[in-house]
Amino acid sequence: MAGPKKLGVFQRLYVGNGAFDIIGKRKRWYAIFGAVLLVCILSIVLKGFNLGIDFTGGTRVQLPAQSASGEIGIEAVEESFTEAVGRDATAVQVVGTGDSATIQIRSETLSADEIARVKQGLNEDLQPTGGIDTISDSAVSASWGGAITTQALIALAVFFVAVAIFLALYFELSMAIAALVAVAHDVLITAGIYSLVGFEVSPATVVGLLTILGFSLYDTVVVFDKVKENTRGLLGLTRRTFGEAANLAVNQTLMRSINTSLIALLPVVGLLAIGAGLLGVGTLKDLALVQLAGMAVGALSSIYIATPVAVDLKMRDPRYKAQAARVQARRDNLARKAAAGEAGAEAAAAAAADESTVVESTDDEAVQAEMRREKAMAAAAGAPSRTTKPADARRRPTGKKHR
16 A cells, blocks of 8 residues: 655645654754854954944045036046045945936045045046036044944843843743844844955944844744644643654744745845845945845744754753653553554554654644644643533523523
């Protein structure tokens, strides 16, 4: 007799029957993400960040992107600036589109004489629309960027404390710690990506970094809520361990996590393409880059970091260790009966089903029936017993008023 047809990857994702052993292979994920995290931390410590003018201080010069002969190119602006002051500009970018487009030049702090030479050189070389009067300059203080950083760190600390309190009250302390580990992982890896690729860190980058925290936490809470549902009354049952119940929860929410992440990333990708590719707006580019990296990492951490860490912390509890031992003892007993032929074909089938510690039954009706039995047992364990009187059982509503 042919065995049951093996489901494909997408079918298993859709069914969410626990076919992906994510929790059981958590050491593998720890090693992979730990290596990535180590690289990011080393880059932050050794290479540092490409801080923008708002953090380092400097001078910003702005001029129209149009001239009498047509559009002004960035290369021509860079050459004119270098000839005027003898050093390269920090960054040159086009902001806006059409007739309202401008070119922004950011550089180290320039003296009044250097600013005058830059304006004169840009006007003579490029002849922007409106002449020299349309070329403006402004000084940026490094203290402003420092104040933004300080406020961001304070907001980050308050966020971590508030999240820890909320999760500890709504779930439990082990899940709160696991969620904070995942969020810290997301922040460090996103920051490390900026350090590795040399993206310029601007105030928009800091703001974007704070916004991804909520997204990462949202996905983690969705998974934890399912874990809480699957493990309710687990200590009185011997069908699966806490890790296996958590793995089933991750599988059941896996498709939702993927869909949520893809839908959230699509507008961010559009923002990056439109902001950087079409409009040339640096602020949009900085905001989109940090959100793109942070959301992608946040979606992965909620699956491969948060729940596995929660399982490891939970399994330190002696009660769950004892429950896992009872589960294993029951499986060993069924396996022995099946091997000895004492229980016949039914015992063999039961042993084979229980030996599958990760992959759940693909029969939806059987899974639902077993889940209902588990929930009923958990509810019965926590509800006070009530003895039904024989008279109550025989009584039937007649619609008549008793006097």
